[in-house]
Amino acid sequence: MSEQLHKIGVVGLGLMGSSIIVALLKAGCEVVAVTPLVEEFEEGKNRIIEQLQLAAGMKLLTEDVPSYRQRLQVSKDFQDLKPCQLVIECIIEVEAIKREVYHKIELEVAADCIIASNTSAIPINILQRYLERPNRFMGIHWAEPAYATRFLEITCGELTEVRLAEMVQEAALGWEKEPTLLYKDIRGFITNRLMYAVYRQGFELINNNTVDMAGLDKCFQYDIGSWITIMGIFKRMDYIGLHHYLHTFEQIFPKLTQSDVVPPIMDSIIKENGRGIHNLIGLYPHDEQSASSLENNFAAFNEEIYLLADRYRAKLKELNLTETNGK
């Protein structure tokens, strides 16, 4: 099946676009990279090469950079998308501009070409309406950097043909992803929605003086961090023993917060225009040095955890634990 998605177009050569291009090249695909912005053309080409070199530095490539470069066509012309079986849009999050880009894509590609957006801001249900053939449209949501993360969410809109989303899911296994298929378009995607439940509860515990912020952070970091990389939350239940959860679910679910307002602590920092490490005003105190240290260490950590997660993924994969009874 994934043979059918071998030639892939990417529109938008920003940081995310070029990272997705490298992920696809790494997977052996032929990529047509189109920029709708003339000024992005040279810059975009360079960015792709830089990211290929970063991937090579992480020892993620099996061929040399020029070999991958040969399977890449960079263009300013939407006509070059014509032979593509899938086109992924990763341009600026502005509805009107996306709408125009979809129109340009649809003018060129075949009727059975799948069109996807990497949007994390605009519902697929909305974007879908801008297409002549909305059934072929879906969200494909990558994590950064796309060539060194397994995460991928494929989101169906109301009008998306599920068969096509499943085709992308299957192809994504060949891109060395661990794709998750969302049958419905929900705001905030899966991980965000789960994490917002954590944030809501976490702010509640801070507000009612149960714990302080750094204390809560340490708890979550050292407890969840010790297992999440090799188990999801449901497999964790099987590991611990399901019977341990029943009673506590009954007891604690009713005690969880139902608040739906922005936590007061956020308000005051937002009033100061706080943007965290990006302007050194955040929940934690920051200075230039601590902010850049966090960024650099996180980048280095990301590489290490990717490789570590991978080794265990391979070991557990042999056992084929991907099917559940739950669903």
Next chain:
Amino acid sequence: MSEQLHKIGVVGLGLMGSSIIVALLKAGCEVVAVTPLVEEFEEGKNRIIEQLQLAAGMKLLTEDVPSYRQRLQVSKDFQDLKPCQLVIECIIEVEAIKREVYHKIELEVAADCIIASNTSAIPINILQRYLERPNRFMGIHWAEPAYATRFLEITCGELTEVRLAEMVQEAALGWEKEPTLLYKDIRGFITNRLMYAVYRQGFELINNNTVDMAGLDKCFQYDIGSWITIMGIFKRMDYIGLHHYLHTFEQIFPKLTQSDVVPPIMDSIIKENGRGIHNLIGLYPHDEQSASSLENNFAAFNEEIYLLADRYRAKLKELNLTETNGK
């Protein structure tokens, strides 16, 4: 301050007790290990030595095993707790038995000796009432294995003197922990409460057919797993940029589930007496081989993530990012 908590008693030599004993010995403390069960005495002594050897195998010890053994006294007699400045109870989770043990401890120790429980089942507010001096009582909740995890929750009951809990918190830094102080006794501790918010929301997404269980697991595992080990959730907000959260909090908090019933999927598996990998009936399908592979791989992973987390902890620690503005 932590000098004041150098001689520590541990009551109960089960798996958790002996693991805590090794953590304290490793930190340089003198430990008096008391078992209330005669039949546990020899077995308990052997278990402590085994765990010391495991810690040595992980290269977590700076001295040889006999040196640590010299700072350990194993006893059947509560009188040997007399010189201790802190006594930690880690016996079976039965209120009546714990009550009796606290009585025996209080008969021996000095008036200013701190007494703590490793309970994860019974509220500190309840256990505290069984003491003659409830102000000196608190929860100290460890993760398994105690000598190779940073996680530690110190929980105050209503009557606990906060000053004493802070003294334990400071001492715990010397035990090479990242302790979190809970000023209030909440059911389920911090991480559990946060994770139950995730479970509640996760089951909701499965129930309404947005995603399947294995898909949700993969999302959370590969997304959260890529950063949680070096950042807590609030530091993550600073890293991403606080302004990105305000709008989505406003939008998504009202959409989060407020359900407080046990998810229907759980019911059917619980009816089958499902205990996950422990009887091979769970949310995922299991067999003997996959269950033991998960256990073995998780044990090996735990060692690796501990060392990996530690390296980044040391790097970021230099920058002293432990104070927050939030609280």
